[in-house]
Amino acid sequence: MNDQPVLKVVAKLLIPYILLFALYVQFHGDFGPGGGFQAGVIFAAGIILYALAFGLDQAFKLVSPAILRPLSAIGVLLYGGVGVATMLRGGNFLDYNVLAHDPVHGQHLGILLIELGVGITVTSVMITIFFAFVGRNA
Amino acid sequence: MRIRDLFAVVMLSGIYSLISAGIFVVLDAVDVAFTEAAVGAGIATVLMLGTLALTGPKEAAPKHRPLLPLAVVSITGAVLIWGTMDMPRFADPDAPIHRHVAPRYILDSPTEIGVPNMVTSVLASYRGYDTMGEVIVIFTAGVGVLALLGVGRRRRKNPRGGPENE
Numbered sequence: 001m002n003d004q005p006v007l008k009v010v011a012k013l014l015i016p017y018i019l020l021f022a023l024y025v026q027f028h029g030d031f032g033p034g035g036g037f038q039a040g041v042i043f044a045a046g047i048i049l050y051a052l053a054f055g056l057d058q059a060f061k062l063v064s065p066a067i068l069r070p071l072s073a074i075g076v077l078l079y080g081g082v083g084v085a086t087m088l089r090g091g092n093f094l095d096y097n098v099l100a101h102d103p104v105h106g107q108h109l110g111i112l113l114i115e116l117g118v119g120i121t122v123t124s125v126m127i128t129i130f131f132a133f134v135g136r137n138a
Numbered sequence: 139m140r141i142r143d144l145f146a147v148v149m150l151s152g153i154y155s156l157i158s159a160g161i162f163v164v165l166d167a168v169d170v171a172f173t174e175a176a177v178g179a180g181i182a183t184v185l186m187l188g189t190l191a192l193t194g195p196k197e198a199a200p201k202h203r204p205l206l207p208l209a210v211v212s213i214t215g216a217v218l219i220w221g222t223m224d225m226p227r228f229a230d231p232d233a234p235i236h237r238h239v240a241p242r243y244i245l246d247s248p249t250e251i252g253v254p255n256m257v258t259s260v261l262a263s264y265r266g267y268d269t270m271g272e273v274i275v276i277f278t279a280g281v282g283v284l285a286l287l288g289v290g291r292r293r294r295k296n297p298r299g300g301p302e303n304e
Contacts, residue, residue, distance in 0.1 A: 025172075030253045033168035035261065037272075041176040048184055065289040076277045079270050094266040104252035111253060111262040118273050125280030126181055132287040133188040 004053070011053035018046035026119050030108070036115035040122025047123075048130050056134060065131055068124040075121025082113045145187075145195045152183035169257045239264075 026039035051059035083094040091098035096110025141147055155178030162171035226233035243260055251259035261269050 030255055030258050032255060033172050033257070035169070035258055038169070038172045038176055041173070041181055045176065045180050045184075048181070052184075069284070072277055072280050076273055079273055083266075083270070094263075094270070096263060104250075107251045107259075107263055108253070111251075111258065114262055114266065114269070115258075118269065121273050121277055121280075125276050128280050128289065129283045130181075130185065130188065131289045132283045133185055133192070135289050136192060136287060 007053050011049055015046050015050055018049065019043060022046060026115065027112075029115055030111060036118030037122050039115075040119040041126060043119070043123045044126035044130070047127050051130065051134070056131070059131075063127060065128065068128045068131075071124040072121050072128060075117040075119070075124070078117035078120065079114045082110055082117070086110070142197045142199075143195060144190055144193075144197055147197075148183060148186040148190060151186070152179050155179040155182070169255075 022039045022043035025034035025042060026036060029035035029039065047059065047063055050062060082096070082099075086095050086098055087093055089098040094110070094114075096106045097103035099106035099109045141150075155174055159171040159175035159179065162168070162174055226235075230236075243256060243264065247253070247256055247259045247264075251263050253259045253263075
């Protein structure tokens with residue numbers, strides 16, 4: 001796909017908005033539809049579109065597989081870490097009420113953090129799987 | 139009708155996913171529709187196409203006769219449909235699922251969790267364990283793909299790599 005100027009221009013136009021929309025879905029998931037999972041998949045779709053339009057080498061330069069592997073673990077650890085933090089503060093596992101002085105604030109903080117963990121893991125795993133599938137062809 | 143062109147099959151399944159997402163929107167399950175459109179119609183289709191690039195777009199003609207698989211599929215389908223006979227009527231407000239924990243979620247989540255999107259409060263807070271399990275499933279899927287396929291190209295460029303990771 002080296003000689004596809006139209007595809008490249010259109011992809012360049014679309015990708016920033018896809019990534020921005022993913023962040024919106026991530027952080028607006030408390031108020032509208034969406035959340036970490038959907039946001040992660042949309043973010044990964046943006047990167048995958050970049051890889052499809054500009055080739056895998058460019059995509060490896062943009063997102064190195066070496067970064068993706070720790071990132072996918074960090075998301076899970078963030079999720080589990082919130083659970084451990086709630087236990088250390090005297091609550092049950094994943095009982096966000098104890099995270100802040102006000103239970104509702106604690107819930108907000110906990111949900112924000114675990115959704116972030118979900119988003120990080122889903123993004124990096126989706127991109128990793130895509131790289132693994134497409135990288136074999138090259 | 140029979141399709142041996144796997145490219146057409148992949149595109150049809152992607153279109154099917156997109157239409158399912160539309161059905162979910164009509165049923166007011168916007169979060170599910172979101173996921174279906176992004177994963178089913180988006181990522182899954184791209185991954186299938188990536189697989190087709192590796193395996194070739196034509197299905198090999200099967201050597202066995204289709205009667206046995208057809209019988210298995212028909213019987214399983216009939217049993218599944220028979221199983222739905224006992225389920226409550228669609229959108230029945232007295233269905234068990236609407237009488238157990240749903241009232242608590244609907245009545246108390248605005249004051250307990252304080253998040254306007256009830257789906258998020260259920261997924262992230264009331265059912266936090268399940269969501270954590272899902273994240274671990276996704277992580278495991280990534281680990282599995284890495285263990286089986288690796289991100290191949292980088293290893294092959296490694297001069298000290300020794301034997302290929304095939």
